[in-house]
Amino acid sequence: MPDPADDWREALRGKGYRLTPQRELILAAVNELGHATPDEVLAHVQAKVSAVNASTVYRTLEVLEELGLVRHAHLSDRAPTYHSTQGHTHFHLVCRGCRRVISVDAEDAAAFVESLTTRHAFTPDMGHLTVFGTCSDCQEES
Amino acid sequence: MPDPADDWREALRGKGYRLTPQRELILAAVNELGHATPDEVLAHVQAKVSAVNASTVYRTLEVLEELGLVRHAHLSDRAPTYHSTQGHTHFHLVCRGCRRVISVDAEDAAAFVESLTTRHAFTPDMGHLTVFGTCSDCQEES
DNA sequence: TTCCATGCAAACACTTTGCACCGTG
DNA sequence: CACGGTGCAAAGTGTTTGCATGGAA
Numbered sequence: 001m002p003d004p005a006d007d008w009r010e011a012l013r014g015k016g017y018r019l020t021p022q023r024e025l026i027l028a029a030v031n032e033l034g035h036a037t038p039d040e041v042l043a044h045v046q047a048k049v050s051a052v053n054a055s056t057v058y059r060t061l062e063v064l065e066e067l068g069l070v071r072h073a074h075l076s077d078r079a080p081t082y083h084s085t086q087g088h089t090h091f092h093l094v095c096r097g098c099r100r101v102i103s104v105d106a107e108d109a110a111a112f113v114e115s116l117t118t119r120h121a122f123t124p125d126m127g128h129l130t131v132f133g134t135c136s137d138c139q140e141e142s
Numbered sequence: 143m144p145d146p147a148d149d150w151r152e153a154l155r156g157k158g159y160r161l162t163p164q165r166e167l168i169l170a171a172v173n174e175l176g177h178a179t180p181d182e183v184l185a186h187v188q189a190k191v192s193a194v195n196a197s198t199v200y201r202t203l204e205v206l207e208e209l210g211l212v213r214h215a216h217l218s219d220r221a222p223t224y225h226s227t228q229g230h231t232h233f234h235l236v237c238r239g240c241r242r243v244i245s246v247d248a249e250d251a252a253a254f255v256e257s258l259t260t261r262h263a264f265t266p267d268m269g270h271l272t273v274f275g276t277c278s279d280c281q282e283e284s
Numbered sequence: 285t286t287c288c289a290t291g292c293a294a295a296c297a298c299t300t301t302g303c304a305c306c307g308t309g
Numbered sequence: 310c311a312c313g314g315t316g317c318a319a320a321g322t323g324t325t326t327g328c329a330t331g332g333a334a
Contacts, residue, residue, distance in 0.1 A: 016288090017288085017289090018287095018288060018289065018332090018333050018334075019333075019334095020288095020289065020290080020332085020333075022289080022290075023289090037323095038323080038324085039323080051291080052290090052291090053290065053291050053292070054291095054323095054324085055290080055291075055292080055324085055325075055326085056289080056290055056291075058323095058324065058325075059289080059290085059325095060289095074216060077222075078322080078323080079322085079323060079324090080219075093258065093262060093264045093266070095264070096267070102262055102264065104258075104262060108257065108261065109254060109257075111253055111254070111257075112251060112253070112254040115250065115251075115253075116235065116246075116273070116275075119250065120235060120244055120246060121277060121278035122235045122237070122244065122273075122275055122276070122277050122278070123275050123276045123277075123278075123281060124235070124273045124274070124275040125238070125273075125274050125275045125276075128274050129273060129274070131258070131264075131266045131267075131271060132266070132267050132270050132271070133258075133264055133265050133266040133267045134264070134265045134267075135263060135264050135265075136263035136264070136265075139265060158313090159313085159314090160307090160308050160309070160312095160313060160314065161308075161309090162307085162308075162313095162314065162315080164314080164315075165314090179298095180298080180299085181297095181298085193316080194315090194316090195315065195316045195317070196298095196299085196316095197299085197300075197301085197315080197316075197317080198314080198315055198316075200298095200299065200300075201300095201314080201315085202314095220297075220298080221297080221298065221299095
């Protein structure tokens with residue numbers, strides 16, 4: 001039986017992509033970091049081994065996302081953040097006050113998804129969704 | 143009684159900002175264009191009058207948003223789009239297939255807002271929300 | 285041995301900033 | 310006539326691309 005941790009090898013081979021150390025390192029970095037920008041991934045990878053190029057990080061993250069091994073969301077107005085697709089699909093709440101990020105299981109928004117589907121003939125991609133707003137702690141301060 | 147179309151004058155004065163032709167033109171451009179990127183606003187303004195600078199557009203949009211006269215949302219991975227705050231607060235659905243943008247009244251998501259508030263102590267800013275996904279027309283094609 | 289993947293450097297898209305001049309209040 | 314606003318140019322940030330070399334299959 002296949003080790004789930006090796007799924008990425010199958011995924012890459014399945015679409016004719018080659019297995020390279022860079023791809024392995026970058027995927028591992030995303031899994032280890034939680035939510036990381038391309039820059040942070042680059043730094044993390046370079047800390048372990050020597051030189052990996054920024055363009056390789058961008059190109060690799062694109063491939064990994066196409067294969068469904070990672071996903072990205074926009075948690076700030078700056079660079080996107082990538083995260084593993086292991087575990088349940090989730091969307092993000094970002095507090096404008098304290099920048100805190102709350103991950104919410106997509107299941108919790110089933111009714112919202114349903115209403116968009118039936119009332120607007122639209123299937124939302126909840127794994128990409130980021131909801132900006134204010135958490136209760138920051139609400140009180142204002 | 144004040145003409146609602148002149149509210150922006152009050153809003154600017156209220157916070158000690160000056161009334162300038164650029165600010166009037168840029169606000170008018172946003173109202174006329176519907177959803178426009180800073181670049182599109184610039185082009186629209188320059189079509190009417192002569193030279194307005196890009197940095198003035200950025201600076202002015204920031205001021206207008208602070209005053210609540212416009213809002214911005216991220217309808218693509220590129221530049222943000224600004225829109226008028228006249229009318230009901232709405233959020234956006236963007237189809238990844240055809241790029242179509244559907245505006246949905248925030249009221250329609252009242253239950254979703256409610257659940258985020260009660261279950262996660264989080265007050266979402268629905269006017270900034272963009273939901274990516276696929277419309278029914280593009281769903282069939284895949 | 286064949287191409288896909290990488291590194292490198294330059295180009296790119298969008299935005300921000302410093303500073304001198306301009307014009308509103 | 311003071312000080313906030315603007316234009317301009319340069320710099321900044323994040324990302325993409327063309328091309329030659331390198332390594333997986």
